[in-house]
Amino acid sequence: MPRVLIVGPGAIGSIFALLFFRSGSEISVYHSSSSRLEQIKTEGLTLVLPDGSEETLNPEIFSAEKDYDLAVFTTKSYQLECALKALLGRLNANHYLFLQNGLKHVEIVSKYMHEREEVFFGVTTLGGYRESHTKTVVASIEGETLVAPFEEGTSLPGILKLPFIKFHPSYKSILWTKALINAAVNPLSAILEVQNGELLRPGNFRIVRKTVDEIVALTRLLSIELTTGDPLGLVTEVLQKTRSNRSSMLQDIENGRRTENDYISGYIVGLAGRLGVDIPANEALYNLVKIKEGVTDESSSGSCQ
Numbered sequence: 001m002p003r004v005l006i007v008g009p010g011a012i013g014s015i016f017a018l019l020f021f022r023s024g025s026e027i028s029v030y031h032s033s034s035s036r037l038e039q040i041k042t043e044g045l046t047l048v049l050p051d052g053s054e055e056t057l058n059p060e061i062f063s064a065e066k067d068y069d070l071a072v073f074t075t076k077s078y079q080l081e082c083a084l085k086a087l088l089g090r091l092n093a094n095h096y097l098f099l100q101n102g103l104k105h106v107e108i109v110s111k112y113m114h115e116r117e118e119v120f121f122g123v124t125t126l127g128g129y130r131e132s133h134t135k136t137v138v139a140s141i142e143g144e145t146l147v148a149p150f151e152e153g154t155s156l157p158g159i160l161k162l163p164f165i166k167f168h169p170s171y172k173s174i175l176w177t178k179a180l181i182n183a184a185v186n187p188l189s190a191i192l193e194v195q196n197g198e199l200l201r202p203g204n205f206r207i208v209r210k211t212v213d214e215i216v217a218l219t220r221l222l223s224i225e226l227t228t229g230d231p232l233g234l235v236t237e238v239l240q241k242t243r244s245n246r247s248s249m250l251q252d253i254e255n256g257r258r259t260e261n262d263y264i265s266g267y268i269v270g271l272a273g274r275l276g277v278d279i280p281a282n283e284a285l286y287n288l289v290k291i292k293e294g295v296t297d298e299s300s301s302g303s304c305q
Contacts, residue, residue, distance in 0.1 A: 001026045002159050005068045005093065006059070007083050008075030011128045012099060014045045014057075014136040016072055021057055023162050025069075030062035032079075032086060036133060037061050043134045050138055064090040070159045072097045077105050077263035084112045095157050097122055097147065101248075102263030103179050103271075106171070109150070119150035120160065121171040123178040129251065139245070146174045146227075168227070176219055177227045177234070182264045184211045184235045186249035187285035190259070191292060193250060197243025200236070207281060208235060214279040218272055253292055261289045 004025040006013045017027050029045075031037050044058040071093040075083050077100040097120045098109055106121070113119050125143030128136050145164055147156065148171035156167050168174050188207055189196055199208055212232045219226060228234045252259040265286035272279045 002069040003028065003066065004159070005030060005062060005071045005091070007071060007073045007087065008079065009040060009045060009059075010074065010076075011130045011136045012124070012126065013072070013074035014047055015126050015128055015138055015141065016074060016099070017045060017057055017059060018047055018055060019141075019162075019164050020070075020072075023164075025159075026060070027057060028060040028062050028066070028068070030083075030087065032082065039133055046135045047128075048131070048135065048137045049141060062087075062091075064092075066092070068093040070095045070097060070157075072099065074099050076100070076258075077102050077260045078258060080105050081108045081112075084108065088112055094118065095120065095159060097160065099124060100263070101178070101182055101260050102267055103175055104263040104267040106175065113150075116151040117149070117154050120147050120154075120156075121150060121175060122147040122165075123174050127245075148174050170225070172224050173227050176215075176224050177231075179264055179268065180212060180215045180219075180226070180231055181235055181238055183215060183268055183282060183285075184208050185238065186247045186259075187261065187265055187289045189247040190249040190253050191285065191288045193253075195243065196239050196245045196247060200239050200243070207285075208232075208239075210281040211285065214272075214282050215268060218268065218275075218277055218279065221275065221277065249289070253289075259289060259293060261286060261293070265289070 002025045004020045005028045006017045007030045009029040009031060021027050029040060041061055044056045046054055046056045048054050071091060073080060073083060080100055095118050098105060099122045109119060122145055124145040125140060127140050128138040131137050144166060146168045147160055147165050148168040150171060185196060188199055198204060209232060212235055216231050249259045265282055269279060269283050269286050
């Protein structure tokens with residue numbers, strides 16, 4: 001039986017734990033908090049599915065003495081470096097899958113992971129939210145997950161050849177496309193404190209359009225091919241499909257948590273600045289979220305926990 005380690009058993013981590021479990025894998029979990037692991041060991045991980053039914057997993061706890069076929073990192077982007085520091089040297093895994101939002105995590109992975117052919121990046125439309133430390137309400141269990149290799153030309157290993165995973169040859173394409181969507185939706189929804197569908201209103205949508213246009217121009221300058229020929233149309237589709245959702249960034253603001261603003265808009269704004277490209281809409285949204293968070297720089301905007 002394949003062994004899969006979930007690093008960061010939050011909402012997304014719990015959903016992927018369920019999917020890999022249903023595919024016949026033995027599931028283990030890692031969290032930086034020993035008390036959180038003890039709670040998971042006692043209570044398991046419960047998922048409330050879209051049809052109202054519940055399913056509880058009873059995963060093993062990470063052991064440095066075990067070998068894993070796959071380690072899936074589902075931590076927040078700002079938690080990733082801490083997780084890698086804590087695990088590398090203790091974790092024996094054949095393959096690594098990183099499912100963070102934004103773009104900055106690629107630099108973090110590059111810093112710590114030297115066997116690039118073992119590394120894969122992914123984006124997903126699966127979603128949910130934590131009702132408690134061990135209970136996740138699943139919004140979508142049938143979304144699309146795209147996975148791409150860090151090392152160009154590498155094929156998917158058997159452990160990732162599953163019905164809920166689709167292969168894509170370019171990690172840059174999938175990460176930049178998802179980052180474009182996140183940058184167009186999350187900051188503005190968090191600033192206005194509205195559901196996604198409110199961004200379709202003409203006044204709000206003008207800001208969405210400007211944000212998208214700026215990022216598209218940047219990707220062209222960088223010769224990055226997005227996964228769609230109609231980026232604004234894709235963002236519009238996402239807003240329509242998730243019109244009643246409150247974005248993860250808005251939920252973080254509402255709950256006093258650190259957002260991934262630095263790893264999404266912050267990375268894009270910083271890169272544009274280094275290239276001498278002016279992207280005023282993205283920069284304004286980034287700075288307004290920082291004000292909303294009550295912080296002015298990344299060092300003060302949270303911890304690894």
